[in-house]
């Protein structure tokens with residue numbers, strides 16, 4: 209009898225390609241799944257899954273981990289085995305160096321990166337004022353940098369148009385055309401300018417229509433979960449019916465987090481949305497846990513220290529309305545607090561995926577377990593062009609999660625954003641056991657970087 213490097217026995221194996229959940233055993237050779245069988249098999253290491261669900265590891269299409277170890281750990285412990293960074297127009301310019309250094313040092317989970325337009329490419333060409341458009345010389349410089357980042361392995365281009373509202377449609381189209389030609393995804397945090405505004409969503413759809421690029425609309429509920437989700441979904445449905453390649457992702461919360469020093473918290477932007485200071489929670493730094501007052505807001509805006517602020521807004525049921533659709537997949541929007549302290553920030557950092565299963569499948573019964581698994585694994589893998597991830601077939605990467613469907617749940621909240629979830633028993637990253645019995649195993653850094661060529 210073959211001895212595998214690792215066997216997972218006595219599992220209900222969820223296969224999103226076949227849409228089946230069947231009892232069996234799995235053998236892993238190095239970093240690949242090499243057998244799925246009902247026969248008894250043995251391995252150098254064995255996990256008894258205890259009849260729990262064995263699923264492909266979750267793929268988080270919208271994140272800002274960018275190599276931050278604290279956030280990497282919080283994603284791993286919720287079952288995420290692959291994270292996509294550089295979203296919302298952020299991240300780093302030197303993608304090649306970043307990917308190489310991550311591979312050299314190892315990381316908790318697999319990482320792929322978008323190259324960001326709104327903070328990164330614009331800054332690189334000297335267009336630091338978010339309220340003014342790039343000129344034609346700057347656009348051509350950004351085009352060259354974008355090609356270089358794609359050469360170095362960036363999997364797509366991201367926009368954070370709400371953070372750089374001065375960006376012209378011309379610069380956005382010029383860069384998206386390159387992404388389309390090179391077959392890369394375009395991730396768009398839309399140019400939101402008011403609570404009941406859908407022109408920004410139309411713009412994102414137009415980017416796909418005009419350039420042919422595949423577009424991923426970022427954190428749909430943070431953008432349109434303000435009472436206008438139904439209209440937003442109708443607009444996307446209509447575009448998809450007309451053959452436009454547009455998808456979306458969403459977290460499990462209506463209350464978003466972002467930096468105090470970004471244009472999202474400019475006085476005029478706050479006024480347009482009608483946000484109240486008393487609904488804005490300081491989530492990092494020395495005022496953590498306090499709600500803003502006008503004087504605290506003014507003091508913090510004057511300070512150069514960046515701080516995470518969570519804005520309480522939105523309509524809860526619009527989260528579920530969005531995620532019911534096949535083309536909307538779960539994402540965390542996780543990112544480190546400026547201090548790097550994991551007890552600061554948003555509960556999305558450790559709660560998103562367990563909360564997605566608990567709410568959508570077990571509490572609300574809006575999705576079947578199989579549909580939810582497919583949304584967290586195979587669909588993002590297909591959007592991203594990852595042919596060996598998000599699957600449990602023989603030959604797929606051994607990125608796996610074993611969870612208890614009876615108990616899976618988030619425990620993080622706005623005061624304890626880093627509380628570990630429950631019900632996630634084991635997580636395997638590239639064939640190595642990284643979480644065992646709900647605890648991270650020290651020193652396992654088996655995540656790899658993923659490049660597009």
Ligand SMILES: [Zn+2]
Nearest residue numbers: 296397426427
């Ligand atoms: Zn964003």
